[in-house]
Amino acid sequence: MNKIVVQFDDSSFDMHKSSPFENMPYKKQLEVKDEYLKQLFKEVNYDLSQHHIVENPSPEFYRHKVILSAVNIKKNNKFELKLGLFIEGSKQIDPKINHHIQDKEINDALIKIEKILLKYKIRAHNRFEPKGTLKHVLMRKSASTGKMLLVLVTQSTLLPNHKLIVKDIISECPNIMTVVQNIQDRETPVVLGDKDKILYGKGYIYDEIDGIEFRIHYKSFYQVNPYQMKNLYHYALEQANLNKNDMVVDTYSGIGTITLLASVKAKQVIGIEVNQNAVLDAKFNQVLNNIENVEFICDDVERSLVNIKQIDTLIMDPSRDGASRNFLETVLRIKPKKIVYISCDPKTQIRDLKSLLNDYEIKSVQGFDMFSYTAHVENVVLLSLK
Numbered sequence: 001m002n003k004i005v006v007q008f009d010d011s012s013f014d015m016h017k018s019s020p021f022e023n024m025p026y027k028k029q030l031e032v033k034d035e036y037l038k039q040l041f042k043e044v045n046y047d048l049s050q051h052h053i054v055e056n057p058s059p060e061f062y063r064h065k066v067i068l069s070a071v072n073i074k075k076n077n078k079f080e081l082k083l084g085l086f087i088e089g090s091k092q093i094d095p096k097i098n099h100h101i102q103d104k105e106i107n108d109a110l111i112k113i114e115k116i117l118l119k120y121k122i123r124a125h126n127r128f129e130p131k132g133t134l135k136h137v138l139m140r141k142s143a144s145t146g147k148m149l150l151v152l153v154t155q156s157t158l159l160p161n162h163k164l165i166v167k168d169i170i171s172e173c174p175n176i177m178t179v180v181q182n183i184q185d186r187e188t189p190v191v192l193g194d195k196d197k198i199l200y201g202k203g204y205i206y207d208e209i210d211g212i213e214f215r216i217h218y219k220s221f222y223q224v225n226p227y228q229m230k231n232l233y234h235y236a237l238e239q240a241n242l243n244k245n246d247m248v249v250d251t252y253s254g255i256g257t258i259t260l261l262a263s264v265k266a267k268q269v270i271g272i273e274v275n276q277n278a279v280l281d282a283k284f285n286q287v288l289n290n291i292e293n294v295e296f297i298c299d300d301v302e303r304s305l306v307n308i309k310q311i312d313t314l315i316m317d318p319s320r321d322g323a324s325r326n327f328l329e330t331v332l333r334i335k336p337k338k339i340v341y342i343s344c345d346p347k348t349q350i351r352d353l354k355s356l357l358n359d360y361e362i363k364s365v366q367g368f369d370m371f372s373y374t375a376h377v378e379n380v381v382l383l384s385l386k
């Protein structure tokens with residue numbers, strides 16, 4: 001079986017390490033991930049021998065965001081457009097839409113979309129086909145509403161017959177609420193470009209967590225596994241154990257999911273996020289949900305945290321790279337009483353914890369299997385000021 005490379009919209013991510021997971025029984029995957037965390041936390045002398053990662057409520061069909069790339073395949077002496085994932089270690093695309101970790105309705109919609117693109121003779125753009133149009137297709141589905149967002153990533157603004165294409169897509173897939181054309185004119189593994197054009201709808205979809213509604217821009221980060229996302233947020237906030245006197249800072253706050261969920265329990269929450277689209281969503285979501293005790297700052301956390309004098313609880317949920325040295329130094333100067341560190345790469349999390357453990361002690365560690373059939377592990381650590 002070919003090993004796949006899943007694409008993220010900020011960069012192309014090689015799932016090299018994760019390929020053995022593709023064919024591993026699910027229980028075994030959990031054991032391997034338990035052992036991984038156990039070994040990793042030995043580096044900070046924290047015993048995880050009794051720890052068990054929280055199982056994915058839906059180990060298959062969980063991904064509510066899918067990015068496929070376009071390729072032209074020769075059939076009966078003619079080239080046909082196909083969508084698929086990259087094959088590991090190569091620049092080749094496996095021309096297959098269905099994948100068992102992708103939401104079934106997304107799979108079905110993508111099959112219909114591929115047929116429609118073929119009907120209008122859209123060709124894939126790549127280095128062998130510089131005159132082709134389509135590079136990638138991105139789909140996101142809201143688990144609470146079932147509505148979907150579609151992004152067609154093209155090489156230039158040109159998308160012949162786009163009105164007819166969109167009309168057919170909407171009629172075949174009525175749950176698609178919005179279609180965006182994103183233009184990526186650079187030859188780069190980065191999927192999305194800077195320019196875009198809304199072809200249909202508003203350019204957003206909405207999801208709901210614990211009675212709070214969230215607008216999600218296609219460029220904003222939002223967890224791909226809605227089933228495990230709720231378990232993760234509930235656990236993280238349970239560990240934070242907030243009360244109405246607490247001043248909370250949620251760093252790397254995205255569209256404000258954790259910020260707004262935390263605001264229900266805390267006195268004041270500040271969310272800090274660098275992605276402008278995500279901050280626009282977050283501010284919109286604050287108003288949409290009528291929440292007053294929250295402020296969102298659009299900036300690099302490293303730059304803006306230095307301006308904050310006092311924090312009772314710091315929540316941090318960085319990208320895979322983890323936190324920067326300067327960010328951690330600022331944290332050590334402010335000395336929040338508690339830190340809830342949510343990580344999608346426990347390796348960088350351990351590196352960061354090592355810088356904090358002179359002043360902080362680990363109170364709890366809990367892994368979550370958010371990305372079954374891949375090597376990725378989500379992990380939450382609660383730290384308390386010594």
Ligand SMILES: C[S@@+](CC[C@H](N)C(=O)[O-])C[C@H]1O[C@@H](n2cnc3c(N)ncnc32)[C@H](O)[C@@H]1O
Pocket residue numbers: 220221222223252253254255256257258272273274275278299300301302317318319344
């Ligand atoms: C793993 S996501 C978490 C988002 C949010 N907490 C959630 O659960 O939806 C990490 C977020 O950090 C943002 N980010 C990455 N580096 C940053 C930085 N230096 N300063 C501020 N935000 C950053 C990304 O844009 C992304 O939205």
